[in-house]
Amino acid sequence: MIEARGLARSFGGRAAVRGVDLRVEPGEIVGFVGPNGAGKTTTMRCLLGVLRPDTGSTQVTRPVGYLPEQLAVYEGLSARGHLRYLARMKGVAVHDIDRVAQLTDVADLLGRPISRLSRGQRQRVALAGSLLGPPAALVLDEPTQGLDPAQVVAARDVIRRAARDDRAAVLFSTHLLAEASAICDRVVVLVAGRVVADVERAAFGDLEERFLRLVGEATLA
């Protein structure tokens, strides 16, 4: 489970997140969408304990898998070395590397230095690292950036399987509404640090129109 209650965080007096309430149940996939600078990454970092919130509380079931927005991989290591290090730090059996490598289609890349992998391949290695465990909660910040269309489809399938097979609570941010509506059970819209909508799958039909209206209203407000 992933939960935030009244989460607020500011930087140098500028509020980045203002009282966010959020809950993701086990097996649920929640898309976190919003314009650039809406506070999605800050919210995620607070949820994970990487940032301390000014006010509010968070609860995330461990073990947790996290994929940051940047390509968070060790360029000096091989793909296997990177995953082995993360497995050890998470206290996960090293043989789980083969499972996540198969899932993310990086099994053939394990012996190669990360510095010689393409951006998309590195992103898949990073995604594999977040799946080690398997995690009870999965927080993914723009997980499909840098992937080609076929890899995007494969990554979506991996995320779906993590929720369905491992009952992971999945929160993932994206700026692509089409992507959110493709795999999410629910979409939470964040604008200027506030949750302005919580849209169930049944109402995804007019998601784009609603999103633009909400962003416009929040910007005017």
Added chain:
Amino acid sequence: MIRAVVRKELAVLWASPLPYAVAIVFNAVAGVLFVDQLVGRRQAVVQPLFPIAGFLLVVLVPVLTMRAIADEERSGTLDVLQSIPVQAATLVAGKWIGVVSTAAAVVAPCLLMPLLLSWWGDPDWGPVVTGFLGLALVVAATAAIGLLASACTSAQAVAAIVAMFVGLVLWFAQSTQTASAAGAVARLSISDRLHSFAGGAIDSADAGFFVLITVSALVAATVCVDARRR
């Protein structure tokens, strides 16, 4: 968990050209200057090696430490580790051991110099042992200072420059002393403390000084890593 950090740190460091470049520069400069000292003195003494090596370590160890934490912050891997969560003290300790091990490997060829010297003369082995012990303490302290600098910024170059600056201030502390502050400043001098090791003495106050600097810098680095959450 510390062992995993050490192994990763060693793998990442030795996959880069840094340790090789540092080893070449260190051993070439130390070797040339040491031979120059021997020729000038016309004596088979090993003592001149230690201030030369100590000064080079103050300048070069920050090159090994600069990316240790700064690069983890820049690349986002520090966020991943903190989300697990990995304790800051575990990370800092593992990285320090990794850097100190690497620096030890860089300095290791210097051990050949007293051995080579023994072919031509009969050096006193007591100061050789205490001198290398002194160098080990310099490595420990400068690596800790370097890690602290790396924990305070995500810019590697800034981390290296700050660590070098602090190291050089501590190195030259004895020569900048004024009459009023002479005692206090001289106590902070790395070169003065190393000098007594090179002379064959193990003074507990000198050893304690290096241990104090090392522990203080490591604790401060741990606090800095933790402070990122604020």
